[in-house]
Amino acid sequence: MTEQETPKETKAKKSATKKPTRKEETQGAVERAETEGTVSKGSLIYLDYVGRTKEDGQVFDLTLEDVAKAEGIYKEDSRYEPILVAVGWNWLLGAIEDELVGMKVGESKRIEVPPEKGAGPKDPKKVKMIPKMKLAKHGVKGYVGEKVKFGQEEGVITLSVGRTCRVDFNSPLAGQTLVFDVTVRGIVSDVQEKLKAIVKRRIPILPDDKYSVTLDGDTITVELPKESRYIDGVQYAEIGIAKDCLQVHEKAKQVKVVVTFDRPEENKTSHPTEETS
Structure with a gap:
């Protein structure tokens, strides 16, 4: 802090240079989306949801942090933020996506999904009696409620x-x-925002300032940092990015995923050569 700066000014400066968190980046994307409009098939939207079982009301999936805390299932390492959904692309259960069509931005709705359109009916053949000795070989202790693989x-x-x-x-x-x-x-309507959102969905741990998406004529170019090479499953993510980008922007004919590797700077410390007599 300089002599001219007050503590408040210093704090403001630090806040201005502080990189946004993943949650803040998603919130920024949601705020840039359209706040009016009606969902149709093919719409790219941001959605919050809470999923429960009808029989006992137990929450099994959600995007809302306050609900997670209220239900006593909050986890520090979980992401609580709206998810990106391409309606009609089967990113969610078809029974849910069908009900999203016609909804307006800001509208809430309760959707019931019967077993045949959800996780399916119970299969008696998948219930098996297994000797405890066999389970023990896999490190299973054998108590009710224990998970087995x-x-x-x-x-x-x-x-x-x-x-x-x-x-x-x-x-x-x-x-x-x-x-x-x-x-x-x-609802995401801007093409550039759609393409950026797709990249973010496929590689969520990548900060917004570490990648770029440009659209030039019928070519979409996605530039990723060299650090992305070390992300698990990034090759499959790139294939998904290309497929999704072509689907969301029908006028595009090709997608280029570019990773640039610069030549490292040469060691500036020179080693003197030995003189021979």
Whole structure:
């Protein structure tokens, strides 16, 4: 702090230079979206939701931090922010996307999804009796409620009796009617904002100032930092970015994903050569 600066001025300066968090970046994108309009098939929107099971009202998924805290399920490492949804692209359950059509920005709605349109009915064949000795080899203790993983299957122990456990490998939501309370926060109409939002959705940990999207004629160019090479699954994310960009901007014919590697600066410290006599 200089002699001319007051503590308040110094704090303001630090706030101005402080990089926004991921949540703040998303909030900024939502604020730039249209605050009026009606959702139609193909609309790119920001959506808040809370998903519960109808039978007992248990929350299984949500985007709202205050609800997570009220329900006692808040997690520090979870992201609580509106999600990007391309209506009609099956980013959500079809039964939800169908109900979003016709909603207005700021409107809230409760949507019920029956089992056949949600996680499906319970499959009796996925409920298996497994010896505790076999479970123990996989590090399973054998108590009711314990989660079990066998190869690609994940289940939960629902009964433990004698030397055997009953393990249900159905989805925890199978056979249940799901209830979603949704709110449309904004509709993204600007093409540039749409393309940036798609990149952010595919690589959410990438700060906004670390990538750029430009549109030149029928070519979309996405420039990513070299650090993105170290992000798990980035190659698949790039394929998804290209596919989504072409779908959201039908006039485009190609997408270029560019990562630039600069030649490192040469070591400025020179080593003197030995003189020979």
